[in-house]
Amino acid sequence: MTTSDGALATQVECGTCDAVCCRLPVVLMPDDDVAGHLATRTAEGLRVMARDEDGWCVALDSAHMRCSIYASRPAICRSFRMGGAHCLDVRADYADHRARGIPLTLY
Numbered sequence: 815m816t817t818s819d820g821a822l823a824t825q826v827e828c829g830t831c832d833a834v835c836c837r838l839p840v841v842l843m844p845d846d847d848v849a850g851h852l853a854t855r856t857a858e859g860l861r862v863m864a865r866d867e868d869g870w871c872v873a874l875d876s877a878h879m880r881c882s883i884y885a886s887r888p889a890i891c892r893s894f895r896m897g898g899a900h901c902l903d904v905r906a907d908y909a910d911h912r913a914r915g916i917p918l919t920l921y
């Protein structure tokens with residue numbers, strides 16, 4: 815097993831990932847230009863990306879596990895670092911739940 819984030823990060827590729835970061839909450843910023851049907855509001859009133867019944871962002875192209883609005887994706891998605899600590903954490907959690915057959919919970 816790789817012990818440093820940097821070494822493990824070289825093994826992370828979006829093309830072979832189940833887009834697990836697209837299950838995280840995506841809070842929309844005032845400058846984000848997202849179509850209304852892709853967004854919703856939380857009980858607290860925050861404007862966020864809507865999710866499908868399986869927990870993925872509704873902008874995810876599930877046939878290819880790619881963002882369908884990549885060029886205009888929200889700022890929080892742009893700042894998410896592939897192979898960063900948060901990426902590695904959500905990948906590990908996802909892999910653990912899948913390996914144990916535990917239903918995935920939403921954040």
Ligand code: SF4
Binds near residue numbers: 840863882884887888
């Ligand atoms: S907007 Fe695109 S990159 Fe952001 S969570 Fe949704 S599918 Fe993923």
